[in-house]
Amino acid sequence: MARSNKPIVWSLFAAGGTFAAFVTPAMIVVTGLALSFGLLPPEALSYERLSGLIENPIAKGIVFLTVFLPAWHAAHRLRITAHDFGIREDGLVMMVCYGLASVATVMAVYALLSL
Amino acid sequence: MSLRTFELEIMRYDPDKDSEPRFETFSVPCEEDWVVLDAVNYVKDNLDRTLSYRWSCHMAVCGSCGMMINGEPSLSCKTFMRHMPDKIRIEPLANFPIERDLVVVMDDFMDKLASVKPYLVAKEKKAVEDGSYLQSPAQLKKFKQYTLCINCTLCYSACPQYALGEGFVGPAALALAHRYNLDSRDVGRSARADVVASNEGIWECSFVGACSEVCPEHVDPAGAIQQTKIASTLDYFKDLITPGRDK
Structure with missing residues (x-):
């Protein structure tokens, strides 16, 4: 039997799952909750500060991973979920799921490079 | 009573x-x-x-x-x-x-079990008088859980993926392959990969986990398959970078 090519998408799925479990909640707390609940001063996430931060290539990289990895994780998860629900059009499901993840990836790259 | x-x-x-x-x-x-x-x-x-x-x-x-x-x-x-x-x-x-x-009829399971080479593939064959292959308790601990399988095939009955009849190698056989891959005395991992890392092997598993729930010996085949996925993914990229490294 030929060895499968699935490691390509599965590695993104696994990395995305780990990232989404450990880093995404922290991102949500910082960007979504901390400010609203007054745990951070209002100017902490001001436009000037954040646009300054994002000029740093490391910060760009982290923001890219925040979009890229969970997007591919979600894409693969949805493909498997579709299969578990009995949808057997794997080719079509693959195109839709991985296509959306590709769009998210390209948009993230474009947005970050144009900042 | x-x-x-x-x-x-x-x-x-x-x-x-x-x-x-x-x-x-x-x-x-x-x-x-x-x-x-x-x-x-x-x-x-x-x-x-x-x-x-x-x-x-x-x-x-x-x-x-x-x-x-x-x-x-x-x-x-x-x-x-x-x-x-x-x-x-x-x-x-x-x-x-x-x-x-x-x-x-268990023929399909028996064939699949045999296909993953569920036995020790030693680096060099030792004569009986040369003694046994030694192993430390720590090395044994790595795979002992996966030796507990009694081939009852409850996991095959519980597995929705095996139920599709699309050739999935199945939980018990893949867990046993993992058991030998983890064994310090074994060098058969790349030989097993032809079946284990194929589309009908670990990659057919969608991690529903029913196999581990019904397993009477707590082997956790679902966990074994996930661990094999990680090892096989690393192998895949290593093979891409250095083709023919196993040969």
Whole structure:
């Protein structure tokens, strides 16, 4: 039997799952909750500060991973979920799921490079 | 001890007479400490001697008495009657062809088991007088859990992926492949990968996890498959970077 090519998408799925479990909640707390609940001063996430931060290539990289990895994780998860629900059009499901993840990836790259 | 009477609805199939399986109901007075296998044995001994099923050890070691008990793949020797409702439906293990009554055809499982080379592939063959292959307790601990499989095939009955009949190698065989891959004395990992890392191998698993839930020996085949996915993914990228590194 030929060895499968699935490691390509599965590695993104696994990395995305780990990232989404450990880093995404922290991102949500910082960007979504901390400010609203007054745990951070209002100017902490001001436009000037954040646009300054994002000029740093490391910060760009982290923001890219925040979009890229969970997007591919979600894409693969949805493909498997579709299969578990009995949808057997794997080719079509693959195109839709991985296509959306590709769009998210390209948009993230474009947005970050144009900042 | 108190007797309680149960209705056993047992699936029957005689390939010489029946065009399809049917159910037959038996009333069985059970003792407090009986397991389902005792009740089935009662039917065979007292009510219908033609009832066919597999069993041997009566103590969850041999792995032969697996049946669907109220829709759940279970070892009938490990399922107590006192935990059961008054009416019990007993069927042959799901996802396998029925040979007769509760006996299923296991050929597909046997072929798949053999296909993953579930034995020690040693680096060099040692003569008996040269002694055994030594291993530390820490090295044994890495894979010991996966040696506990008794080949009862409950995991194949529970697996929705195996049920599709698309050639999935299946939980027990893949867990056993993982057991030998983790063994410090073994060098067969790349030989096993032809089956294990194929589309019909670990990659067919969608991690539903039902195999681990029904496993009577707590082998956790789902966990073994996920660990194999990580190892195979690393192998895949290593092979891309340095083609032919195994050869």
